[in-house]
Amino acid sequence: MMQWEDLLSLRRQGDTNKRLRIEQDETRLGFEVDYDRVIFSSAFRSLQDKTQVIPLSKTSFVHTRLTHSLEVSVVGRSLGRTIGRSILEKHPHLQTIHGHHFNDFGAIVAAAALAHDIGNPPFGHSGEKAIGDYFANGNGKRFKEQLSKKEYQDLVDYEGNANGFRILTESKNGVDGGLRLSFATLGAFMKYPKESLPKKPTKDICDKKFGVFQTDSRFFSEVALELGLLKRGNADALSYNRHPLAFLVEAADDICYTIIDFEDGINLGLIEEEFALEYLIKLVKGSINTEKYGALTMASDRLAYLRSLAINVLIAEAASIFIENEEAILKGTFSEALLDKSSFKAQIDDIIKISVEKVYRSTEVIDKEIAGYHILATLLDAYTTAFENFSNGNQRHYDKLILTSFGSVVSENVSVYKFLMECCSYVSMMTDGNALLHFQKIKGNL
Template sequence: MKWETLYTDRRTGEREVKGRTYDPVRNPFQRDYDRIIFSSAFRRLQNKTQVFPLPGSVFVHNRLTHSLEVTSVGRSLGKAIGERIAAKYPGNSTEFREFYRHELASVIASACLSHDIGNPPFGHSGEDAIRTFFEGMEGDMRTMITDSLTENQLMDFRKFEGNSNALRVLTHNYNEPEPGGYRLSFPTLASIVKYPCASLEGFNKHIGLIATKKSGFFDSEIPTYVQIAETLEIPRIEGHNLVFARHPYVYITEAADDICYRVIDLEDAHRLHIVTLQTFIDLFLPFFDEEGEGFGSQAYVLRKIANINDDNQKVQYIRASWINLMIQKMADVFMEHEKELLAGTLQQDLLNCLPERESKLIDAINNFSVKYIYNYRSVVEIEIAGYNIIGGLLKEFVHAILYPKQSRSGKLIRLVSPQFPLTLDPTRRYEDIQSLVDFIGGMTDLYAIDLYRKITGITIPEIK
């Protein structure tokens, strides 16, 4: 891959290749950002669980606030890396230098803003619930579905992945006549596809490819991603059918996300009195310089927080300082691995490329978070609720499209928004199941709970 060919103004849904349209206010990638932030799918992230249950007396992060913070970090990281690329290749075109100095940050910001837009309700347990439902189907339901779908289509559901769904949300036109979905630029879309492979070849961690750890596009979006890859000259991985090298910008989006959730989840845990201030300090202070007294040293951080009265403010100061430090470290790591990034051979994320000392500190954060945060009682309870609610909704609605002539099925089908069209044609069952997963996966936590209660009779709906 070449830095010169990894960006373009082209968008999904365009019927012909167009030149850049001059806009004195926004570059093409800022338009991407605006289209995402004003979308209903993005707004719904405000009521989708990040880690801790929503809502509560203490306001913790949801998917929307998390996405906004990742965007902030990603924009800064994209700017730092873009400046370094432009400075390293001063002989390249003016367009090249302008893109990397001023526009790469907008690409990464847009990608970060939308990186979780495909996540279903109830955090990652919602993904697991969809997978579990389609893996565990029995009897006639299993037979009817497996007989009418290809193996790759079936794996879209049995290995349902929020990253793949994000690409679908952003590019699928649903029930609208115009193609292309949000009509975002190819670089923005390429920057969110962390695992650029089809479902059938994904979720394979044994072959050592980062691209196949999960999956990045559903069967229905294969033509879209192939067009993006061919335009940006992203190579296929030899020996595989639909596995591609990662676009280098993906590593920047991923790093911004990795930085945020490692510190933000702990900040939320501190606000909820799950983690003490001293524990927070013990986990993050060692990243700073042990020697010296100046900015960036442990002594400097300790002096600053000693002059802060509120413990939450102390945590916020450490968080801000740590994020700033990690942005610089990630920019350094990115440029150190430039050759591998362009060759498509870097098989680990940027955080795992840190020197051994920092890697061990990251491992300590990971281990602590798994033990004390991600397995905290209320977190586990919301995950179990997610399994039951998502699984219950799928059971009701999938049965309805398989047996549409039953009286109850007809009533359930009428509850599905026209935005998610159902053909009820047995030869188009893949499309219908996708529409149902689009419908359920796009719900907020509260809407999913409310609908589940109503259709199961737990709550009797009021006449309005």
């Protein structure tokens, strides 16, 4: 069974001494430092030009990955604080002996939620699929025989969550340990604490995707050990049960994309306004103030009111489900997303279904995703070919020009897997607009 005193570890990568909560400066708590480090990072700033729903959209109504991440962090903070009160009441030693406050839980979840999309490539989830497709079916397939099964799986199922862990923890350009976040925040960030193989061995929510590349497995294991996460699967498998607070990060994301993506669809005119309001009313009918709602004359004001109410309703619901199942979560026997157990699941599913039909499958989204596939495949082909020629001693002047972007990474001793991961990482760090610009340069369109 996992223990909260371990799960709330303030340790950071490279620490030699233990960090104690009772010795923390209350004006700038270590978990709050995590939030600051994420928000000031270049990787986080790049999210302002990365797709949430509509790729390359110039419409001011539409959320980017950055605005989405900020909203998820706010919801996550509320969720963390809410369950934090209950956890301290149930486990008073966490406060009396270790010095934890209920706000600690909110700060951890907020920081992890802020970073939850930091590893996503350009063009949303289709960007992940485009990278994977390049190695599974495109020119990248030529590397398959040079890689182990797990290394190849990392590429064909390229995963933004795993890339996020890499960004947050990778030592690079003289900076040791990436952002050096607390292990508690890293644990809450790890929604899928496993490697790429075996793929979906069970229906447990932990196995839905994967969260660590082979390059980062050693430190990943160190974090899991420090937090006391429970081992899963075979003895040689790198697979753990979730950090309990990862369920709250997931719930915050689920709440925001369910409600906010729906709202974006309305603002873009993809979902009929009056039709949409009916579905939101179904979700909040038990808590709506009919007099206040009836006084709102503008449809946009009614939408804002219902959106706010829906988020509050789902925060309370997710927190309640977490507290009810806390013991099972600590034992590693809770195996689904919090909102999958919600009494509002039917209403949530109805809203998501409309978003899929009207927004995610809209002509604008599909057209931009198709373009994204071509853009990312072209970039990966240029970069991997340049690395390949360099490694084989067949480097052309063109390859040298391409590789100048990678700086110190270029080395004669870099393995095939390492240089492929560097190419994917480099592409993933690009914004939507930056990826388009690089594509145009490679195509000779200056």
